[in-house]
Amino acid sequence: MKVPRVVIGMSGGVDSAVSAFLLKKRGYDVIGVHMINWDSQEEGISSCPRSKDEVDARSVCDKLKIPFHTVNFVKEYWNNVFLRFLENYQFGRTTVPDIDCNQSIKFDVFHKIAQEKFDADFIATGHYATTSFGDFQQNKNEPDEEIRLFSGRDPLKDQTFFLCTVTQEQLRRAMFPLGSLYKSDVKRIAEEQGFHSVVQKPESMGICFIGKKKRFSEFLDEYIEPKPGRIVLKDGKIIGNHHGIHQFTIGKRINGKYLEERSHFGFFVSDIKPESGDVVACEGSHHPHLYATKFLIEQPNWIPISNPLKSYPPSEIMCRIQRTHPPVPCILEKCGDIISVVPRLPLRATAPGQMCVFYTTKNECLGGGEIIKIQDTL
Numbered sequence: 001m002k003v004p005r006v007v008i009g010m011s012g013g014v015d016s017a018v019s020a021f022l023l024k025k026r027g028y029d030v031i032g033v034h035m036i037n038w039d040s041q042e043e044g045i046s047s048c049p050r051s052k053d054e055v056d057a058r059s060v061c062d063k064l065k066i067p068f069h070t071v072n073f074v075k076e077y078w079n080n081v082f083l084r085f086l087e088n089y090q091f092g093r094t095t096v097p098d099i100d101c102n103q104s105i106k107f108d109v110f111h112k113i114a115q116e117k118f119d120a121d122f123i124a125t126g127h128y129a130t131t132s133f134g135d136f137q138q139n140k141n142e143p144d145e146e147i148r149l150f151s152g153r154d155p156l157k158d159q160t161f162f163l164c165t166v167t168q169e170q171l172r173r174a175m176f177p178l179g180s181l182y183k184s185d186v187k188r189i190a191e192e193q194g195f196h197s198v199v200q201k202p203e204s205m206g207i208c209f210i211g212k213k214k215r216f217s218e219f220l221d222e223y224i225e226p227k228p229g230r231i232v233l234k235d236g237k238i239i240g241n242h243h244g245i246h247q248f249t250i251g252k253r254i255n256g257k258y259l260e261e262r263s264h265f266g267f268f269v270s271d272i273k274p275e276s277g278d279v280v281a282c283e284g285s286h287h288p289h290l291y292a293t294k295f296l297i298e299q300p301n302w303i304p305i306s307n308p309l310k311s312y313p314p315s316e317i318m319c320r321i322q323r324t325h326p327p328v329p330c331i332l333e334k335c336g337d338i339i340s341v342v343p344r345l346p347l348r349a350t351a352p353g354q355m356c357v358f359y360t361t362k363n364e365c366l367g368g369g370e371i372i373k374i375q376d377t378l
């Protein structure tokens with residue numbers, strides 16, 4: 001019988017290095033593939049055609065004696081992730097490019113090339129997530145069996161939040177070899193295998209173009225036209241001016257350079273109005289206007305085949321709007337194509353553009369939908 005072939009996405013980081021090792025150890029026919037998604041030469045931050053990540057990814061594959069290839073998705077990344085990211089910022093929306101990258105690059109064009117060019121049976125990544133088929137798909141029984149996505153064992157590293165838009169088809173060919181491991185196990189294995197160059201690396205940001213940016217706001221200014229506007233309090237009082245709403249994020253402190261008024265507690269963004277260009281501010285990081293009690297989301301991508309709103313008791317559904325926040329119980333109500341979400345605890349800094357990702361009380365990730373409007377705050 002043919003040994004199944006697994007293409008592993010090699011980022012040059014420790015997680016994919018250890019994933020490749022585990023796959024090889026289990027006897028798969030493993031091929032390492034590094035994606036080039038961002039052209040650092042074009043941007044002028046590097047004159048070297050090979051990035052350190054590519055060099056590190058290759059050296060791990062050499063050590064494991066598995067083939068290594070690169071694929072170039074600069075154009076796809078620019079069109080489907082970066083332009084969308086800029087558009088969101090232009091309209092004052094918070095955005096999660098990691099989710100777009102998974103949706104349109106890692107689980108789409110990367111899967112396609114892995115199957116078509118490299119003849120992959122499975123495509124693995126070093127995400128901290130697990131599925132009902134097991135970390136190596138060892139528990140799959142029937143060809144068309146439903147697959148379910150679950151949080152990785154390490155609660156601090158769980159990446160299912162970023163995987164909320166995957167489909168059944170994509171998940172059925174995906175492998176997450178690290179799903180049952182803690183990050184500390186992964187680092188230990190990397191040390192044991194002598195993957196020195198990748199163990200020492202700082203944790204990646206996941207987002208290629210943000211990774212090395214120290215001055216993120218200046219970077220944004222290079223791509224987005226200035227559009228002056230006012231900073232106002234909810235009662236309409238003007239307290240400052242700005243040169244573009246793309247410099248502001250709901251929940252973040254407003255830099256004093258934009259303000260004519262001072263406050264001991266600081267001013268924070270509570271709303272952004274793209275039509276008028278107004279940034280609405282409130283005083284203090286725990287001001288009630290920063291806490292959403294009801295918001296609307298677009299029709300979510302549901303990962304299970306049947307709609308979880310029909311198949312799960314409402315008391316078992318929880319939501320989170322940021323990867324690092326624990327899920328909270330919520331009440332969902334369908335109004336046409338839109339769903340209203342009432343979290344049991346008010347959620348700070350909820351913003352249009354963010355994803356609301358749903359879980360069961362048993363750590364199953366059910367999928368997620370984009371937040372389109374905050375309806376009520378405290």
Ligand SMILES: Nc1ncnc2c1ncn2[C@@H]1O[C@H](COP(=O)(O)OP(=O)(O)OP(=O)(O)O)[C@@H](O)[C@H]1O
Binds near residue numbers: 008009204
């Ligand atoms: N440039 C890339 N080329 C190929 N695969 C990639 C690339 N970037 C990320 N991946 C895949 O996606 C997974 C998740 O990437 P992400 O950057 O979000 O997480 P990470 O935990 O920092 O992973 P790593 O330690 O492997 O860099 C990686 O483990 C890898 O399998």
